[in-house]
Amino acid sequence: MLAEGWARVWDLLTPVLEKVEWALPRRRCACWGKVTTASVPGVRHAGAGSVSYGPGLHAAAVLLASEGNMPVERAAMVIDALLGVPVSAGFVARANARLSEDLAAAGFDEKMKAALRAEPVLCGDESPVNVLRKDLDEATGEPCEGSPHLLAVRTPWPGLVWYGAIPSRSSAAIDATGVLDGFDGYLTRDDYAGWHQYDARLAGVQLCCAHIIRALRAVLMLAPNVQKWVGRLIDLLREANGLVVATRATGQARLDQDAIDKLRARYDADVEIGRLTNLSRPWKDDKNHPGLVLARRLAARTDQVWLFLTDFKIPWTNNAAEVRHEVARNKWICREEDRLMSVA
Incomplete structure (x- = not known):
């Protein structure tokens, strides 16, 4: 005879709504006659x-x-x-x-900001949001200028996340949140100019390689047979991240300098090819070709592109901050004081 088999089923008990009635003592002040009623413990809104x-x-x-x-x-x-x-x-x-x-x-908001400033590495990003109505300018009473955005600053690993609603994407609006006041660690971000105000005091800046790859793809789509340098750079960035992942798994904290030098040499060569390829290439309204603009920007930001190779606690993208935006991107914010609160 065969032995009996067995199976285990895990399930939830049927939820039960518990209704509790509290007897709330009342006392009248002998002097003023005011009546005070006790509150429900732990449920302050229960009147x-x-x-x-x-x-x-x-x-x-x-x-x-x-x-x-x-x-x-x-x-x-x-x-x-x-x-x-x-x-x-x-x-x-x-x-x-x-x-x-x-x-x-x-005081959770300020405590969250203080905790973030004490971290060695942060990711930051900003994204437009839909609003029912804009904040009003205190001086004029008119709607504030600019497009309302959601600002997210967080640790690259699960831990601290701060959201803030800002009336525009301006440098002043970002700085007015105070979330990066005094922060002097490493920041992974995109290349939006509003973030540049912090660069001088930071230990280092890592440009988001996901943003770089998107910019490279946009140029590649203009003329795939001409802008081949773009495809090589995309592959190079992904190859570099693969090396980081593999090397981190061995317990090391950075790539060896020889490997970094070889990656940067290939990068420099293709960025220069991109510059020469598009130097005289015509574009609309006599402006510089997007390929030339991008190549010049990548040449100027080389150190910020490759910082993640030198310290593995620095992420190569700010996707952690962008992912949190997806949670809040479609929320409707009525006013600044109704902003999305910080979460941990």
Whole structure:
């Protein structure tokens, strides 16, 4: 006779909505006659004579709407479907607002900035967002100029993430957040000029190689048979990252200098080919050809392209910051004070 087989099934118990009624003592001041009612422990929004949802349902609303990037209506629907509690879209919105208020009251935003400034390496990125209405200029009362953006600064590994809404993509708007005040470590970013204001005090800058590859592809698409230097540079950047991954796995903290010199020599040669290829190539409105503009920029930024080879704690892209943008990119921000809060 064969031995019996077995199987194991893991599942969840059916959610149960627990309803707890609290007896809230009242006391009248003997001097002034004011009546004070006790509050519900741990549920500050639960007022006397009201019915409210507790921390568990608030957590579900925040998780779905914030981290899950769900519209409040859909988050309410999912809570009803999974937990059997028919909450409203208004509750979901208010739950997220309450968290924002609690974080602000605790000084979480400044503490997050301070923690980020103490890190050795950060990634930064900015991205446009849709808004219901722009902030108003305090002096004129008119809508602020510029396109509202979401700013993300974070550690390259899972850990600290800070979001901030800025009224425009300007250098002043980025700096006004204060998130990089006093930071003197390494920063991986794109080549947008708004970030250049920090370069002088940083230990080093790594240009995002994903952005570089996108710029190279744009030039390649203009004339694939002519701009062959572009394809070689794309392959070279990917080859270099592969070497970094393989070398890091052996316990080393950087590539040896000989390997770095060989990679940079190939880079320099193809960047120069790109410059010569497009030096006299015509473009619209008598402007320089995009291939020439890119080749000159890459030549000027060589050290910032290859910094990641010299210290493996520096990522070769700022994709960590960009990925977090995808969580918030489609959220609607009404005003600066309703900004997306920092998260850890």
